[in-house]
Amino acid sequence: MEALIVVIVAVVVIALATAIAPKLGIAGPLILVLVGGAVSLLPFVEVPEIDPEWILVGVLPPLLYSAAVALPAIEFRRDFGPIAGLSFLLVIVSSVVLGLFFMAVIPGIHPAIAVALGAILSPTDAVATSIVKRLGVSRRVVTMLEGESLLNDATALVLLRTMIASVAVATSVGGDTRVGVGFLPAFAWGVIVAVAVGALVGYLNLRLRALVRNSAANTAIGFVVPFIAYIPTEELGGSGLVAAVVAGIVTGQGAARWFTPEQRRSDEHNWRTVELMLEGAVFLVMGLELNEIVTQNVENHNGLGTGIGIAAGALAILIMARAAYVSILVWLQSRRARGRQRRRLEAMSERIDLLASGDLSASGVALGLGVARGPGDAHSPGVTLGPGVAPPGRGARGGAAASRSRRRREAPDVDSPRVQRRLAAMRTRISRSLSDLDYYQASPLGWKHGAIIVWAGMRGVVTLAAAQTLPRDDTTDRALLVFIAFAVAVGSLMLQGFTLPWLVRLLRLEQPGDDGLERAEQSALDDELRDAAVSALSSPLLRRRDGTAFAPELVAHVGSRMVDPPDDAESLPTRDLLELRLAMIEAMRARLNELSSGGGYSTPALRHALAELDADQLSLELRLDDED
Structure with missing residues (x-):
């Protein structure tokens, strides 16, 4: 009964903290840490010891899965390089540098444990994303922070597990202190297995849930x-968290095609609630455990000065390493979206159009759909060309290849389905690359954005959970190491979390014009969907859900109203009209799925349009049920 009361109180506290946080201008997790710390000081409160496995296995997989399902896929793809660098390279570098620091300031610490503690402190937390979103910073910065916090957890935990395993092996073979032996093979295996299992589980999830109609x-x-x-991946020696992330990404990207509107809306609300409760519980537990950890360090290390000093040094190293890496990243990103790349892509698009029209002599494109490159030309980023005309001077084999290419150019079958498919695929890739360039030009990364990315690198849930997994028997001064991890997490949340809004105001990064741009994008997308609905009305394939055709006069009536909408809100709530509107929604959703792969619209705009179509369909289906 007492445990039930504690759970009820915790849920209420998390909900209230989330509700009042926007009014106070403070992130909800920060409030929960303060509340937990205050409660832990009460003399009659006894905080039970919580097994960290409950957090690593029971909390992190659904948390990361939920974030992966909601990941903005188009923007994530465009900035995958920078995100991967922040999530993998920066975590590895930070862990090693911190490991060297801990070996210098903590006498007798095992090198592998030092690197493991560095891995615990390296991953950032998604709490920064909620703060940045509320402050109106560029969506590109938000996407990079979301992607980083999603992927770097897995990198850090795989490194942590490898280091702990090396300690166990070193102990069993007589004290070998070499660090990281076999890390790269273990890491590669963990990621490969996780990606394979996660993708399979995500695909099976889509297919199974598409068949199960009971909500x-x-x-x-x-x-x-x-x-x-998570579970089979861990049994195979892979990273279960990576598998959960991959399963979430596959599910999120396939939901528009496989799930019903009711399923999508239900998933959105349910996972948002799960994420709120689980993340809030971890931060609340973090505050509750502070008192005990502080007491242990006071007893064993004559006060908190040692732990706080080491934690402050570690946090400073983390911020400096992040600042150095982000500076390089911003410089590299500023070199993207140059006009030269755009000219090459546009020239390739013109050549493909000439090939499609049959003007092969002017197109410079062979039947193999490669591009005959002139002097100084180069492949453009993001476009993979098929085999075609080899440029002059490519070696002895160039003559025969050039002869075959000339024969192909002389008599190509442009109208063949294979060539048309290749042309369509190349058009799609070029169009996507041009959209990416537009995105980079519209959302450039400058030093101010870099400053936000650096300062938003707070530590949180994963750091707290992973610190508890340090082995109790093989770790010297474990209480000190756990306190350092807690101090870094709390310090970064308090220092960076409270000052991030001030930094955004100081840099004047708020973008009040974004609303107008979003409305214009949404209006253009609505026009695309409206055109798809009008086209569907003239298609002979338009059918009811039972497969029967609509009456021509009904289709003509609805078509005239769409081309020339009446001033009044006249509607005909007949079953045939409702069925026709459902068929039109299906046509618009199909067009929306096509646009989703083109890259011309942002993920928020596409999801907003999908949500509107889902809401309309659910309303129409409810009215159809009333008609029965």
Whole structure:
């Protein structure tokens, strides 16, 4: 009964903290840490010891899965390089540098444990994303922070597990202190297995839930997906967290095509609630455990000065390493989206159009759909060309290849389905690359954005959970190491979390014009969908859900109203009209799926349009049920 009361109180506290946080201008997790710390000081409160496995296995997989499902896929793809660098390279570098620091300031610490503690402190937390979103910073910065916090957890935990395993091996073979032996093979295996299992689980999740129409059963299946991805991956020696992330990405990207509107809306609300409760619980527990950790360090290390000093040094190293890396990243990103790249892509697009029209002599494109490059030309980023005309001077084999290419150019079958498919694929890639360039030009990364990315690198849930996994028997001064991790997490949350809004105001990064740009983008997308609906009305394939055709006069009536909308809100709530509107929504959703792969619209705009279509469909289906 007492445990039940504690759970009820915790849920209420998390909900209230989340509700009042925007009014106070403070992130909800920061409030929960303060509340937990205050409660832990009460003399009659006894905080039970919580097994860290409950957090690593029971909390992190669904948390990361939930974030992966909601990941903005288009923007994530465009900035995958910088995100991967922040999530992998920066974590590795930070862990090693911190490991050297801990070996210098903590006498007798095992080198592998030093690097493991560095891995614990290296991953950033998603709490920064919620703060940055509220401050109106560029969506590109938000996406990079989201992607980093999603992927760097897995990197840090794989490194942590490898270091702890090396300590166990060193102990069993007589004290070998070499660090990281076999790390790269272990890391590669962990990622490969995780990606394979996660992708398979995500695909099976889409197919199975598409067949299960009962909403309650469907929701139940959705809740266990991250654990289904996590458990077998861990048994195979992979990273279960990476598998949960991959399963979430596959599910999120396939939901528009495989799930019903009811499933999508239900998943959105359910996972948002799960994420709120789990993340809030971890931060609340963090505050509750502070008192005990502080007491242990006071007893064993004659006060908190040692731990606080080491934690302050570690946090300073983390910020400096992050600042150095982000400076290089921003400089590299500033070199993107140059006009020269755009000219090359546009020239390639013109050549493909000439080939499609049959003007092969002017197009410079062979039947193999490669591009005959002139002097100074180069492949453009993001476009993979097929085999075609080899440029002059490529070696002895160039003559025969050039002869075959000339024969192909003389008599190509441009109208063949294979060539048309290749042309369409190349057009799509070029269009996507041009959209990417537009994105980079519209959302450039400058030093101010870099400053926000640096200062938003707070530590949180993963650091707290991972610190508890340090082995109790093989770790000297474990209480000190755990306190350092807690101090770094709390210090970064308090220091950076409270000052981040001030930094954004100081740099004047708020973008009040974004609303107008979003409305213009949404209006253009609405026009695309409206055109798709009008085209569907003239298609002979338009059918009811039972496969029967619509009456021509009904189609003509609705078509005239769409081309020339009436001033009044006249509607005909007949079953045939409702069925026709559902068929038009399906046509618009199909067009929306096509646009999703083109890169011309942002993920928020596409998801907003999908949500509107889903809401309309659910309303129409409810009215159809009333008609029955």
